[in-house]
Amino acid sequence: MFFINEPDAGGHAGNYYPYTTGYRNSLAASDGYLGQCLSAIASRPTFADEDWLILVTSDHGGYLTTHGAAGSGTHGITVPIVIAGTSVTAGRIPGLSYNFDVCASALAHFGITVSGMEATARDGAAETARPISAGLAAYLPFDDDFDNKITGNNVTTEKVSSPAITAGGRIGSYCDIPTGSYLRLKNSQSLAYEGGDKSYTAIVWVKMNQVSSGDPAILANKNWSGNAAGTLLCAGKLLYNYRGVTLNSGSGNGRLDIGPYHVEDNTKWTFYAISRWDDGTHIIYQGRSDGTLNWNALTFDTFVLKTTYPFCIGQDGTGNYGSKFVGGVDDVAIWTRALRHEDIRRIYESGLAGTAIGDLLTADPATAVWTGAGSNPSDSADPANWSCADEESNPLPDAIPGLATAVTISGATTFDLADGKGTGVGSTSRRSRTAPASTCAGSA
Numbered sequence: 440m441f442f443i444n445e446p447d448a449g450g451h452a453g454n455y456y457p458y459t460t461g462y463r464n465s466l467a468a469s470d471g472y473l474g475q476c477l478s479a480i481a482s483r484p485t486f487a488d489e490d491w492l493i494l495v496t497s498d499h500g501g502y503l504t505t506h507g508a509a510g511s512g513t514h515g516i517t518v519p520i521v522i523a524g525t526s527v528t529a530g531r532i533p534g535l536s537y538n539f540d541v542c543a544s545a546l547a548h549f550g551i552t553v554s555g556m557e558a559t560a561r562d563g564a565a566e567t568a569r570p571i572s573a574g575l576a577a578y579l580p581f582d583d584d585f586d587n588k589i590t591g592n593n594v595t596t597e598k599v600s601s602p603a604i605t606a607g608g609r610i611g612s613y614c615d616i617p618t619g620s621y622l623r624l625k626n627s628q629s630l631a632y633e634g635g636d637k638s639y640t641a642i643v644w645v646k647m648n649q650v651s652s653g654d655p656a657i658l659a660n661k662n663w664s665g666n667a668a669g670t671l672l673c674a675g676k677l678l679y680n681y682r683g684v685t686l687n688s689g690s691g692n693g694r695l696d697i698g699p700y701h702v703e704d705n706t707k708w709t710f711y712a713i714s715r716w717d718d719g720t721h722i723i724y725q726g727r728s729d730g731t732l733n734w735n736a737l738t739f740d741t742f743v744l745k746t747t748y749p750f751c752i753g754q755d756g757t758g759n760y761g762s763k764f765v766g767g768v769d770d771v772a773i774w775t776r777a778l779r780h781e782d783i784r785r786i787y788e789s790g791l792a793g794t795a796i797g798d799l800l801t802a803d804p805a806t807a808v809w810t811g812a813g814s815n816p817s818d819s820a821d822p823a824n825w826s827c828a829d830e831e832s833n834p835l836p837d838a839i840p841g842l843a844t845a846v847t848i849s850g851a852t853t854f855d856l857a858d859g860k861g862t863g864v865g866s867t868s869r870r871s872r873t874a875p876a877s878t879c880a881g882s883a
């Protein structure tokens with residue numbers, strides 16, 4: 440076992456944030472030491488016959504220049520855990536794990552089970568990829584209007600006072616919310632969420648001033664007061680005399696607060712995502728304008744998501760909370776399920792690059808795989824010779840092309856659906872087949 444102190448020192452010296460150069464350098468240095476260690480292990484003459492388990496974790500996280508434990512445990516206890524080895528299942532560790540779980544994981548590797556220990560032996564698990572559109576209940580790009588672009592669920596937008604579609608959003612235009620204005624998502628109380636009405640994801644790009652007083656709601660379906668049930672993304676939670684964005688989740692008789700995150704200045708669009716998983720894990724993400732995405736997580740089993748209030752943007756569920764949100768929101772979306780990390784990262788990075796969530800629904804990189812004999816895509820008239828490369832292995836009728844940009848044929852060759860020409864397949868003959876109207880199930 441070895442211990443690297445650089446991240447601790449780097450955090451105390453500046454702060455514990457991934458967007459701070461000094462801290463990032465300390466992580467890079469640590470990564471280098473770890474790389475040397477792994478290289479040494481892999482170069483052992485008997486390495487091929489050995490059964491290594493590599494465990495990496497941290498004894499604490501950090502908030503500002505502190506370990507982040509007091510007042511809010513989330514910055515202090517949200518730490519990385521990496522488990523690698525030939526016996527490990529690739530994928531995210533399910534639920535919430537703790538640094539002491541590495542002890543149980545190491546013992547389990549040696550076949551030792553310890554009873555009465557709080558720690559749990561961890562392993563990765565492959566997550567099932569689902570289309571980003573799955574469970575998407577509300578999507579508000581604010582480019583031309585305030586409308587929810589997801590039809591069929593009766594969730595509609597209602598303006599209160601004078602929110603305004605304004606140029607200069609994260610993508611296209613955005614919704615400017617002056618003092619006292621907000622948006623109400625009518626009928627959102629009736630949405631049915633997965634996981635016993637407890638799993639959801641909400642994403643919003645926000646541009647605002649650092650809140651100097653009060654704690655206005657950015658997005659909420661709860662009464663802010665006390666332990667009321669529901670969820671609320673809050674703009675001004677106070678910790679260590681520093682205000683920031685938090686997630687507040689209520690059960691009716693208890694609550695969970697995760698965060699806060701420092702707010703960028705009012706010229707920058709910042710990404711926030713909140714999600715709640717079937718297993719109770721709550722996660723709040725902040726994606727900065729500089730490309731750094733980080734998150735805090737806690738478990739809250741008794742959380743109650745559904746309330747009598749609709750989701751509101753710029754207010755709590757009641758519409759009457761005293762602290763008023765002032766700022767802009769863009770590309771807001773609410774799902775009735777938890778999105779995977781990979782999906783949230785993809786949405787964030789796409790947004791940074793100017794691609795809205797709506798574009799991801801129709802222009803997914805739907806990669807269809809040629810499975811027919813040989814490598815001649817002219818045989819593509821037979822859907823049985825194609826399969827969608829997404830994890831759901833959908834056949835071509837679900838898979839192709841209208842909206843896809845490229846198809847992978849027999850692994851290495853690509854087939855450009857835009858002009859219908861294959862490359863590296865012996866000819867560039869045009870495909871005669873008309874693409875089905877539907878797209879890859881991984882795309883819409």
Ligand SMILES: [Ca+2]
Nearest residue numbers: 580610611612
């Ligand atoms: Ca927009």
Ligand SMILES: [Zn+2]
Nearest residue numbers: 447448451506
């Ligand atoms: Zn320290």
